[in-house]
Amino acid sequence: GNSVTQMEGPVTLSEEAFLTINCTYTATGYPSLFWYVQYPGEGLQLLLKATKADDKGSNKGFEATYRKETTSFHLEKGSVQVSDSAVYFCALPTSSGTYKYIFGTGTRLKVLA
């Protein structure tokens, strides 16, 4: 089945710094790819998604591009804020057409003022 490898954390940045969180995957076919965010004490929120190769998902200043050649879906943000402090998860379906997702291990981001 499909799998995902996500950059280990924690990541600590100063406010306004550039963020990259790496995510690579192995998959049969071209499944949709997702980034979810979990704020302290909360459930998961969809941050962004991409459904086909070369698609760029974006939301709240975050971006990720579905790279077929490198099987990657790295999350980036040009200028992080303290409010971005959270845990970020990369995810994809275990196989095409299913809601059975596999999640990365999560990357904890801490942004300092």
Place this chain on the structure above:
Amino acid sequence: KAGVTQTPRYLIKTRGQQVTLSCSPISGHRSVSWYQQTPGQGLQFLFEYFSETQRNKGNFPGRFSGRQFSNSRSEMNVSTLELGDSALYLCASSSRAGGPSDTDTQYFGPGTRLTVL
């Protein structure tokens, strides 16, 4: 539109007991999935229900079971609780009959934090 709701939010049980967690999906959503989140194992898929039928199942023992009602609300049950069952249990709902598409999203609830003593 109200989001996914889960009750209770917190639960404390002792080993050997059983527990039932409830999930109400977004109105109109028919697919409900359950996940277990622990510091050691991360997020793991438990099962998915669609139109009262279990459509997918993860690798969990038979002590973990679920069901879905005609109004799409779902419950999961864990019998004979073990210490290792302490976790955040997350429910997610979606409207699409099939899997993810560019017009669909899986929405998560806030979770139920279960502590087994």
